[in-house]
Amino acid sequence: xxxxxxxxxxxxxxxxxxxxxxxxxxxxxxxxxxxxxxxxxxxxxxxxxxxxxxxxxxxxxxxxxxxxxxxxxxxxxxxxxxxxxxxxxxxxxxxxxxxxxxxxxxxxxxxxxxxxxxxxxxxxxxxxxxxxxxxxxxxxxxxxxxxxxxxxxxxxxxxxxxxxxxxxxxxxxxxxxxxxxxxxxxxxxxxxxxxxxxxx
Numbered sequence: 001x002x003x004x005x006x007x008x009x010x011x012x013x014x015x016x017x018x019x020x021x022x023x024x025x026x027x028x029x030x031x032x033x034x035x036x037x038x039x040x041x042x043x044x045x046x047x048x049x050x051x052x053x054x055x056x057x058x059x060x061x062x063x064x065x066x067x068x069x070x071x072x073x074x075x076x077x078x079x080x081x082x083x084x085x086x087x088x089x090x091x092x093x094x095x096x097x098x099x100x101x102x103x104x105x106x107x108x109x110x111x112x113x114x115x116x117x118x119x120x121x122x123x124x125x126x127x128x129x130x131x132x133x134x135x136x137x138x139x140x141x142x143x144x145x146x147x148x149x150x151x152x153x154x155x156x157x158x159x160x161x162x163x164x165x166x167x168x169x170x171x172x173x174x175x176x177x178x179x180x181x182x183x184x185x186x187x188x189x190x191x192x193x194x195x196x197x198x199x200x
Contacts, residue, residue: 001037002052003036003040003078004036004078005028005032005033005036005078005081006082008024008028008085009085009086009089010089010090012024012025013030014090015088015090015188017099017162017184018185018187018188019088019170019184019188020172020173021172022172023168023170023172023173024171026166026168026172027081027101027168027169028081028085031077031168032077032078032079032081033073033148034077035073035074035076035078035081036074036078037075038070038073039053039070039071039074039075039077039078041070042067042070042071043067043070043080044073046067048063048071049104053075053078053079053082054079054153056071057071057075057076057079057151057153057154058076058153058154058156058189060072060154061154065167072149072150072154073148073149074149076149076150076151077127077149079084079128079151079153080149080151080164081164081169083159083162084162084163084164086190086193087160087161087189087190087193087194088185088188088189089164089188089189089190089193090188090192091190092187092188092189092190092191093186093187093188093189093194094191095111095191096111096191096194096195097191097195098195098200099198100191100194100195100199103139103141103198104141106141107140107141107142108141114133115186117143118131118133118143118163119131119179119182119183120165121141121143121145122165122178122182123178123179123182125145125165126165127147128147128148128165128166129145129146129147129165130145130146130149130150130151130162130163130164130165131143131144131145131162131163131165132144132145132146132152132157132159132161132162132192133158133159133160133161133162134152134157134158134159134160135157135158135160135198136156136157136158137156139198141160141198142157144157147189158197160194160197160198161189161194161197163185164183165178169181
């Protein structure tokens, strides 16, 4: 079974003014689709072709060396973007509420404390990668930064929210103004989806 790049759950221009149409077209149709194609090509004919992307990333270190790099890079890119589109919404923003809101306040002192910690981590990330809100097996929340298309699943954590800090995610609109992109990201977060992931 081949992996597919899912359609966006909203129009290309639905996230404006924070993320522009052209960026979404290039990001989804070129970058995400490219990761998916490379993942399928790497797995074709192997014993791992029928596994889920989650299982592949969780078991990354046990994969044959001939597959490990492709799954890490292309498979990570496929999974990370699948999640990224889902946790964004044209009706996003506001604050996390309910059990997730309580957990963020417990872990970071307050919702605003979470925003500051997440923003500082994202602004300070060197090069390309992601910053994540993750939970461990006990449900404890923390932040994690990963380079390139690495994913917290490989380290045993569950990603709930992630911001793509590759330049292709923001450079057409923001150029080198990464803090502005991060600020705009918080206007788009689909906290209902993130809350569902936290409770699952």
